[in-house]
Amino acid sequence: MADTLLISHHVSYIQKLGQSQDELAYHLTSHLRLNAIYWGLTAICIMGRPDALSREEMIAFVMDCWDDNAGFGAHPGHDGHLLSTLSAIQILIMQDALDKLDVNRVVSFILSLQQPSGVFAGDSWGEIDTRFLYCAVNALSLLGKLDLLDKEKTVGYIKRCRNFDGGFGSCVGAESHAGQVFPCVAALAILDRLDIVDYDTLGWWLCERQLPSGGLNGRPEKLEDVCYSFWVLSSLSILNKLTWIDADKLTKFILSAQDPEGGGIADRLGNMVDVFHTNFGIAGLVDLDPVYCMPAVLIEKMGLRKGWTALERRQITSK
Amino acid sequence: MHGVKRVHQSSEAIQARKLKEQAKITEYLALANDVLSRKTSEDWSLEAFRLTTRLLRTNPEFYTVWNYRRNICLQGIFPNSSPEAIYELICEDLVFTMNALKVHPKVYWIWNHRRWCLNHVPEGPNESDLQGWKKASWERELAVVEKILDADARNFHAWSYRRYVLASMPVSRTEESELAYTAKKIESNFSNFSAWHQRSKVYSSLCESGKLQFDQFKKQELELVRNAMYTDPDDQSVWIYHRWLMGAGDDSELLLQEITAIQELLDEQPDSKWCMECILHYKLLLLQKHSTIVDVKAVSEECQTLLKQLKAIDPYRRQRYDDLAAAVLRL
Ligand SMILES: [Zn+2]
Numbered sequence: 001m002a003d004t005l006l007i008s009h010h011v012s013y014i015q016k017l018g019q020s021q022d023e024l025a026y027h028l029t030s031h032l033r034l035n036a037i038y039w040g041l042t043a044i045c046i047m048g049r050p051d052a053l054s055r056e057e058m059i060a061f062v063m064d065c066w067d068d069n070a071g072f073g074a075h076p077g078h079d080g081h082l083l084s085t086l087s088a089i090q091i092l093i094m095q096d097a098l099d100k101l102d103v104n105r106v107v108s109f110i111l112s113l114q115q116p117s118g119v120f121a122g123d124s125w126g127e128i129d130t131r132f133l134y135c136a137v138n139a140l141s142l143l144g145k146l147d148l149l150d151k152e153k154t155v156g157y158i159k160r161c162r163n164f165d166g167g168f169g170s171c172v173g174a175e176s177h178a179g180q181v182f183p184c185v186a187a188l189a190i191l192d193r194l195d196i197v198d199y200d201t202l203g204w205w206l207c208e209r210q211l212p213s214g215g216l217n218g219r220p221e222k223l224e225d226v227c228y229s230f231w232v233l234s235s236l237s238i239l240n241k242l243t244w245i246d247a248d249k250l251t252k253f254i255l256s257a258q259d260p261e262g263g264g265i266a267d268r269l270g271n272m273v274d275v276f277h278t279n280f281g282i283a284g285l286v287d288l289d290p291v292y293c294m295p296a297v298l299i300e301k302m303g304l305r306k307g308w309t310a311l312e313r314r315q316i317t318s319k
Numbered sequence: 320m321h322g323v324k325r326v327h328q329s330s331e332a333i334q335a336r337k338l339k340e341q342a343k344i345t346e347y348l349a350l351a352n353d354v355l356s357r358k359t360s361e362d363w364s365l366e367a368f369r370l371t372t373r374l375l376r377t378n379p380e381f382y383t384v385w386n387y388r389r390n391i392c393l394q395g396i397f398p399n400s401s402p403e404a405i406y407e408l409i410c411e412d413l414v415f416t417m418n419a420l421k422v423h424p425k426v427y428w429i430w431n432h433r434r435w436c437l438n439h440v441p442e443g444p445n446e447s448d449l450q451g452w453k454k455a456s457w458e459r460e461l462a463v464v465e466k467i468l469d470a471d472a473r474n475f476h477a478w479s480y481r482r483y484v485l486a487s488m489p490v491s492r493t494e495e496s497e498l499a500y501t502a503k504k505i506e507s508n509f510s511n512f513s514a515w516h517q518r519s520k521v522y523s524s525l526c527e528s529g530k531l532q533f534d535q536f537k538k539q540e541l542e543l544v545r546n547a548m549y550t551d552p553d554d555q556s557v558w559i560y561h562r563w564l565m566g567a568g569d570d571s572e573l574l575l576q577e578i579t580a581i582q583e584l585l586d587e588q589p590d591s592k593w594c595m596e597c598i599l600h601y602k603l604l605l606l607q608k609h610s611t612i613v614d615v616k617a618v619s620e621e622c623q624t625l626l627k628q629l630k631a632i633d634p635y636r637r638q639r640y641d642d643l644a645a646a647v648l649r650l
Contacts, residue, residue: 024340027347028378077355078383125386127431164519164563173482175475175516207636208555214635220512220555222473225321243638259325272323 002260003252005285010278011052013263014040017275018053033075034065038087039279041094045295046286050094059097062088070123071109082113082122086135089142090294093302098143107145110136114150118157119171129170130161134183138292141190141304155193158184166201178209178218182231186291189238189308199239206232207244214249215268225267226257230280234290238308254281284311350374351381358387363395372415379419382428389435402441406452409436413456417463424467430476433460434483450489457488465500472504472511482517494530497521502543509547512556519563540564541577548584558593568604571612577601592633599625603643606650615650622647 017040020026029036037058044052065088067073070080072088085106092098113121113136120132133154140146161168161184167176168184181202188194209216209232215224216232229250236242256269257277264273265281288311289299296310328336354374357367371388374381397405413436419429440456442449461484467477485492498521504514522540525531541564547557561577568574578601585594602622605613623644630640 022337022341022344024344024347027344027351028380030351031378031380031382073383077359079386081382123386125389125431125435127427127434163516165559170475170479173520174479175513177475204639205559207639210635219473219475220559221510241639244636244642246635249635261327266325267321270325272320272325274320277320 002255002258005047005255005282006258006260006263007047007049009258009260009263010265010282011044011047011049011263013259013273013278014044014275015052030075031078034062034072034084034087034091035074036275037061038090039275041091042288042294043275043279043282045094045298046282046288055095055097058091059095059100062091063100071106080109080123082110082120082132082135082139085110086139089139090292093142094294094298103143103145107140107143107148110139111148114153117172118150118153118155130158130168130180130187131170131183133157134187137187137190142292142302146190151191151193155188155191155196158188158193159196162196162198166198166203166205175219176205178206178216178228178231178235181206182235185235185238189291189306190304192306194238194307197239199241203236203239203241203244206236206239207241210245210250213268214246214251214253216245216250223268224253226254226265226277226281226284227267229254230284233284233311234288234293237290237311240307240309242309251285254284257281287312347377350377354384354387358383358390361394363391365396367391368396375419379423379426379429385428385432389432392439397439402443405439405441406443409440409456412436413459413463420467421470424471424474425476427476430480433480437484437487454489457484460484461488461492468504472508473513475513478513478517482520494521494525505543505547509550510554510556512559515556515560519560537564537573545580548581552584552588552591552593555593558597561597562600565601565604568601568608571605571609574601574605574609578605590632592629595625595629595632599629599643603647606647610650619647619650 017036041053041058044050062072064076065072065074065078065084067078067080071082071085073080074084089101089106092101113123113132115121115128119128119130120136121128122132137146137149137154140149157172158168160172161174161180163169163176165176167181169175169177170180174180185194185197188196208220209218209228211217211224213224215226216229217224218228218231233242233245233250236244254265257266257271258264258281259266259273262273264275265278266273267277283293287296288294289296289305290311291308292299292304296305299305300310350370351374354367354370357370368388368391371384371391374384375388392408396408400408413433416429416433416436419426423429437456437460440453443452461481464477464481464484467474468481471477485497498518501514501518501521504511505518522531522536526533544557544561544564547554548561551557565573565577578598581594581598585591585598588594599622602618602625606615606618606622626640626644626647630637633640
């Protein structure tokens with residue numbers, strides 16, 4: 001079992017992902033392609049290997065995903081959606097290629113998805129989720145267009161999703177879930193409205209996600225998982241309560257989920273790796289901005305970091 | 320990817336698998352490209368609809384194809400169909416998505432498609448019963464969610480969908496029947512926090528609408544919780560729900576009563592972290608809100624003792640206990 005972050009393994013794992021056209025799974029996941037590129041790019045950036053993927057090809061691919069009716073789709077020919085639109089913006093920013101973007105059109109697409117209740121739909125079909133609200137807030141902030149957002153309405157919706165345990169759900173009435181606590185708390189951080197959060201209760205709920213293995217689960221009495229570990233970790237980081245869990249034990253848990261042969265990180269020890277868990281596993285260990293889920297140095301440089309602290313580099317030597 | 324075991328494959332095995340997949344890839348890509356090019360050329364035919372069925376059966380996550388399928392209905396099929404035909408097609412799509420959910424109970428797009436189907440049930444079957452089809456469809460839907468929750472009682476997609484169905488039904492269910500449902504789920508497994516959560520929401524809505532007051536269900540709920548605590552004192556679900564029942568701690572008598580009751584369990588189970596955690600929390604509430612009726616010094620010392628014990632048995636969260644200990648000193 002690896003006790004260090006296997007950077008070169010992970011870099012080559014991510015590089016190979018783009019060349020797996022001979023695998024059925026590659027084609028069955030085309031609806032997540034742009035998100036996958038964002039995960040892969042973020043991971044190589046925080047591992048200090050931003051050049052591991054071709055910049056020109058990547059930018060061209062992102063621009064091919066533009067859907068004239070609705071922002072960016074996940075793949076050329078796929079429908080636009082808020083999830084892939086945020087990924088596109090994040091990629092273009094990390095590649096310093098925002099000049100390719102028709103900012104006004106993207107912004108008006110994003111704003112058109114806000115519902116009277118304040119939440120955002122993912123696309124014109126109307127599925128609502130606090131994750132989409134976060135995508136909108138994050139994207140508008142990255143584009144410097146937050147002043148166009150009705151903040152009161154947006155915050156009002158998040159407030160109505162708050163539960164007695166301090167957490168937040170996917171919509172009004174839904175159970176608290178780490179994967180929803182993160183977007184709500186991060187959106188509030190961007191909007192300067194963390195006063196909505198009951199720090200002590202939520203901090204308690206979050207730190208109780210850590211299980212004896214060191215990994216964290218997403219809800220009470222569920223299994224631990226590398227991705228949930230990240231949602232909890234980044235939420236705790238935004239609340240400045242990272243010390244409320246045992247970071248060393250968590251580090252060990254994430255490292256144990258690595259594939260020491262092929263590279264990549266799985267949801268937990270012994271399972272199949274994927275690029276999503278690879279990114280969020282690495283993200284839990286090295287310098288990531290917990291609010292925007294992008295390299296901390298970049299967010300710092302853009303002047304977007306406020307009261308929260310970046311997830312610092314853990315003491316793990318790489319080989 | 321969640322919960323898929325990693326198996327070590329030799330490079331020969333990988334090559335053999337890839338070779339076998341080649342035909343499948345060719346077939347899949349041909350179908351996907353056909354569907355996407357029909358979408359671009361705005362082909363709203365029944366043939367295109369059937370192709371989306373084939374494609375979605377292989378890949379239910381292909382959201383663009385679900386979107387296209389709905390557009391075929393809206394642009395091509397529905398305008399030329401009788402209400403009976405539309406209703407029949409929607410019923411078929413509900414069966415189709417039900418089968419998909421059995422294999423992929425956590426795919427958002429399948430759940431979304433069901434919502435759309437239900438919202439497009441036409442009026443009918445006749446002038447005298449315009450709501451008939453709608454009522455029947457939403458009723459059946461509740462049974463469908465229950466089936467999914469029988470398979471996985473914590474599926475949060477299903478719980479969210481359940482709330483959506485309950486809120487959308489033309490003839491709404493009583494809150495009492497939802498309480499009965501959550502009770503049934505809790506009794507079959509105390510560890511089902513999703514059901515406890517739903518219960519707290521139903522009670523909250525009954526209280527907000529003025530139909531019920533806390534005192535009317537307090538005793539019964541505390542009994543239910545007590546039962547669960549004794550069954551499995553290590554399960555978080557019940558303790559979190561207990562904290563909901565105690566609310567902000569405005570009722571000092573209730574706090575004292577529950578501290579005593581939990582202390583009894585702690586005496587039986589001296590290592591129970593959750594007993595300690597809850598007693599501590601309620602004692603802190605006593606100090607914060609009822610300092611005039613308690614012996615502040617004694618209770619503070621009890622809190623410090625509990626915090627020391629908690630730190631010893633639950634070292635992962637030691638810093639939180641230290642922070643709380645410092646906060647007690649400042650009280
Ligand atoms: Zn995961």
